[in-house]
Amino acid sequence: MSNNIKTRIDNFNNGRNPELLKLKYKKLATDPFSFFRGTCHLFYEDFPPDSLLNSAPLTWICGDLHLENFGSYKGENRLVYFDINDFDESVLAPCTWDLVRFVTSIIVGSHAVGINDAESLHLSDIYLKTYTATLAEGKPGTVEKETAKGLVKDLLASLQKRERVKFLKKYSKENNGKRCLDIEKKRIKKATESEQENVKKLIRHWHHSTDQNADFYEIIDIQKRIAGNGSLGLERYVILVEGHGSPDGNYLLDFKETHPSSLQPYLTVSQPKWHTHAARVVNIQQRLQGTSPALLEGIDDGDKSYVLRELQPEQDTVSLQAWDGKLGRLEKLMQTMAEVTAWDQLRSSGRQGSVIADELIDFSQSSQWHNSILEYARHYAEKVNEDFQEFCESI
Structure with a gap:
């Protein structure tokens, strides 16, 4: 090395x-x-x-x-x-x-x-x-x-x-009663049409395989999200969904590509055979936390996998x-x-x-x-x- x-x-x-x-x-x-x-x-x-x-x-x-x-x-x-x-x-x-x-x-x-x-x-x-x-x-x-x-x-x-509307405004703008993600914001960049379509396809497939409220997760907009430190450079999107109604009842989701743990090459103990890297992240999070977030899902896309979670006003660090x-x-x-x-x-x-x-x-x-x-x-x-x-x- x-x-x-x-x-x-x-x-x-x-x-x-x-x-x-x-x-x-x-x-x-x-x-x-x-x-x-x-x-x-x-x-x-x-x-x-x-x-x-x-x-x-x-x-x-x-x-x-x-x-x-x-x-x-x-x-x-x-x-x-x-x-x-x-x-x-x-x-x-x-x-x-x-x-x-x-x-x-x-x-x-x-x-x-x-x-x-x-x-x-x-x-x-x-x-x-x-x-x-x-x-x-x-x-x-x-x-x-x-x-x-x-x-x-x-x-x-x-x-x-903290109010949801103020939180929404950090990522989006409103026009004639409809919201869209604001690519002028520092942490948002334009996603290509093919990227947007692929994310939509994965979210819809997830809908059909779960009993989640399809109306709540109706997608309004998808753009790239710039966030994190170690994970920068991996695929990551912010998704604006209908939630409880436009414009102020909309919700934001984070959709993040997951790679193998960087600890993996140095482990001497065998690990469970996780279906995907996202499944590893979601399962271990649910094991460790006393109560996990309301939305936390691993989504498979063949040779890639993603973690889907809600972006919340209540999320913050000290x-x-x-x-x-x-x-x-x-x-x-x-x-x-x-x-x-x-x-x-x-x-x-x-x-x-x-x-x-x-x-x-x-x-x-x-x-x-x-x-x-x-x-x-x-x-x-x-x-x-x-x-x-x-x-x-x-x-």
Whole structure:
């Protein structure tokens, strides 16, 4: 394998849309944390196969756990939750893989929000200790408005003021009582007629194979959606549907191409034979989250597959800048994220190769592995900074 960072990134992204790949590279060059978020594949390429952390219990993991892969959403019961919210890389792997990537994200991301090295290690320690204590309890829970604290509580409280019409206006414009997607918006680009027709065909086929309300999902418009970091360059569309009626009752859907997990080449444990990559993402998300979003479907298109989900006003991430110099706010956030990590692993235990909850509880009785995680995360955070500099100089 070449040691040249740009070459490694080019090889991984080979075949993606060139225009969007240029945008992805621009995002990677923003700061070390953006680089870290968008290069999950490098993290696992570099992770040592002889690490003691590889012998931890097997669980279903996010695979790309970092500070910005937690967020709010409205569940199928129409209540709002805070949970892990990105499962593109999800697989069956040692439970410590998510932990070490998350702790690395704390250290890499700390400088962007004005946290010093000692504080980032303090927050990392809180995350690991809370995770271990939550695992020891052996009882999964959920984060809702009534149980949230600190920055998460602020986020969930703010969602009550969000209106669907304002949310629609972020993506669309209205003319004579009809809405269409606005390609003048920053995150929307024109889709070709053939792309639109293919998406329509797939959605209609899905309708016929389910008992979903066909009138609700009547398609008004389809355009390309520019979103994400690591996934930029893959096919992605925003779909405007009739919903509860035009113009203000319309709904927005996200339709995203799914690739194999970037962790796959480094896994030593066999995975279930998923029908498609989208089926993997959807099934693991439903296993980990306490309540999944109202619409979450994997759609097959032969050699490609896509995840279909609702775009919601209630979807958002915590603003790390809102810690406003009060370390206690970040401490509570680390506690919440640690609890969610442990709850999701417990909830999905005993499924298709993941250990049962008793083994996770046994694992929590020792904390010797904390130091291994902290040591590796500190080392790798330095490497991320070096790789970021090298990447910036090469583009």
